[in-house]
Amino acid sequence: MSDEGRLIADRYRVLDRIGRGGMATVWRAHDDLLGRQVAVKKLHPQPHLDADELATLFERARREARSAARISHPNVVVVHDVVDDEGVPVVVMEYVPSTTLGDLVAAHGPVPTEEVARIGLGVLAALRAAHRVGILHRDVKPANVLLAEDGRVVLTDFGIAQAAETSSLTRTGQLVGSVDFMAPERLIGAKPGPEADLWALGATLFQAVEGRSPFFRGTVTETMYAIAMEPPPEVQGAGPLAPLIQGLLIAKPTERMSAEDAERLLRTVEDDLRRRPQERSAEPKPEPESGPRTGVASATGLAAEPPRSAGRRGRSKKLAAVAAVAVTAVLVTVALSLDTDTEKKATGGASNSAASLPAGPLSGGGATPSKSAATPKTSAESSPSGSPTPDVPSPTSSGGTSPTAQPSQEATPKTGQEDPDTDSGDENPAANSGSGSSVAPAGHAFVVAASGKCLSRGAGSEGTQLFQATCDNSAAQQWQSGADGTLRSAGKCMTVEGGATDDRTEIQLTGCSGDASQRFHLSGTRLLADQSQKCVDIFGGASGTGAVLWECNGRDNQTWTTG
Incomplete structure (x- = not known):
């Protein structure tokens, strides 16, 4: 027989059933005394229990419901009352649509x-x-x-x-x-x-x-x-x-x-995820320009004009605009093929053994350049290297800038201007081809098995958190082994933020100081920080972005090979 319309404890009139589980049924009811809607939960009969077990069950239900009524918190349903109905305890609670x-x-x-x-x-x-x-x-x-x-x-x-x-x-x-x-x-x-x-x-x-x-x-x-x-x-x-x-x-x-x-x-x-839409809205927007345009960003249908101004300031503004359009265009394409690429690369990357690593301080021998390191990259090709996947932007380190908001720093340097991707302290500065395009310096990339992506420094700004990005053989993804056990790119060193040893400490790019926090080595497929003996980890695995320090656990977001 349905309980609809029944009056429980001469006060709570049952309206309709709103839920049923293995232990009880929940009804929406009207509190005739206070004129409000409530939810009432009535325990089911338990035919498999004898009389003593059933009495114990009901008494504990009453006691525990009364105990729950002591909790006053907006994230806890409010317990108003505990009453008996035909010998069965009924818990009267706040009704929450x-x-x-x-x-x-x-x-x-x-x-x-x-x-x-x-x-x-x-x-x-x-x-x-x-x-x-x-x-x-x-x-x-x-x-x-x-x-x-x-x-x-x-x-x-x-x-x-x-x-x-x-x-x-x-x-x-x-x-x-x-x-x-x-x-x-x-x-x-x-x-x-x-x-x-x-x-x-x-x-x-x-x-x-x-x-x-x-x-x-x-x-x-x-x-x-x-x-x-x-x-x-x-x-x-x-x-x-x-x-x-x-x-x-x-x-x-x-x-x-x-x-x-x-x-x-x-x-x-939660804070990181809320901040990302604001960071995306703060990215440089293309400025309207007069005159004919050349070059088409095919994925978006937007035309992009290469920078022509001889002035440093004008060049930077146009580079920002070009980078924003180019990165958007390429990332749309990357997003469409991400699942397929990730599966292929993760399978291939995880199968590489430690014996296949190039010689150098990481494996005990001299540095061996990557075969693909000498491939020239144009500014349009190299711009995605500093950007993670479009739906999970790279984290912004304290005091630094998000790599997604940086214009590409690998564009062709003009005559008489310093290439911003080359630092005088870099042991392997980028060479220039006959056309003046930046060439990735000799080194090796670190590929994480979780996604098949490469460890990247982005634009190489001081204090930038390292992150994973689609492998493209760019200078931003090439790491040179220093004789002192450091890993270098753009004349800066891979560093554990603040020399800390706590899990989730950022792995950053900072100026080389010889500090113990800048010494790393590859042990099998684990990229270890010497100071803490913890692993370099992509926080969040395949769908994550930033590189952090984490207790070694053997998962694929800590499994690295070189390429």
Whole structure:
């Protein structure tokens, strides 16, 4: 019989059903006393439990719901009351017009990274508020994350999942609750702590970015085995959120990423993603010019005129305009073929052995130029080398400028003018061909297996964070080995920012000083910083951009070969 129209506790009139799960049904109801809409959750009968087990289950549900009512936070659904209806506890909660994260993923697939970061911050804030008053959620999953119409992220269903653990397995062998979001320590019977909720948050964010649950298998037993015994699957679509999700899904609670570190990383990612549209809008725009135009940027249909002014200032302005158009044109083409190129290059790059590396300080011998290093590059060809993929612009380092906003510095230098890509301190300055085009200096490129892209310095500005970009044999991607263990490009050195040893410290291009923070070597397929013995890592893997320092973990965003 339907509960619609029934009056619960002489106060709450049931209107319609808004959700149903394995443990309970949720109804929209009207509070006749206060004249407001509420949500009421009523536990289902449990025929597999005897009378004593059922009484214990209901009592724990009441106690946990009352405990959840102590949490006052905008990201936590408000518990108004706990009442009995026909001997079954009913939890009266705030009614939140919304859709769930689970329904959103089911309907539309993976969620954009920026939205996932916002959702993650909301859920994490709710969990931290609960943990501060000693409440564990124990059933964090996409179906319990509400995306409200007013923009709030609200975590619901506090306490009911904890009550359900009175009996973990039903008599039919099915686990009560969502087993694929249960932390490993819960499955082996260990007493869970706040870390278990953080693991479930990691699994929830994985499903948001990948469109699937990370450990779900065909049966409960297989799912439990995968959680307890198998490593987490590789995160492919998380971009800069990949290290966060990997850190939260660590099996050992004592080694799992903390709530503080997770919040710090989420805020950093959210700030970076919000700043990028502003950086793109600040890129130089082509200035209207009179007179005939020559040269066509075919991918956009825009004409581009080479700089003609003899003045340094005029030349810079026109270069900026040409670079903006050329980079846009080329990146459109790159974006269309990115998936195919990435798969081919990642497969080929990962198969190279350490024995194939060129001789030099990295491998113990003298420097050997790359075969492709002497290929002349025109300004139009070399401009993409300083730009990452169009949807994930290169990060801006503190005090530096984003490589995407820099005009190409590899254009043909005019007679009597210094080539801005050549520094007097460079051990292998670029040679000039008969036409005056810049030639990539002898050296080698570093190719990351995650994407098949090359480590680039962009325009070579002081303090610029290194990043991955499509390999094009340009000078910006050629690295020379110094006798002192440094890696150099444009007369500057690869450097760990500030000499720090913390994970996610930027790898930058700075003036060579001989400091220990500028010494690197290739050990097999790991590009190691000598000072910390940590790996050079592309933050976010194949879809990431910036190079950072990170604890070596063997993943393909830390696997490097030379080319």
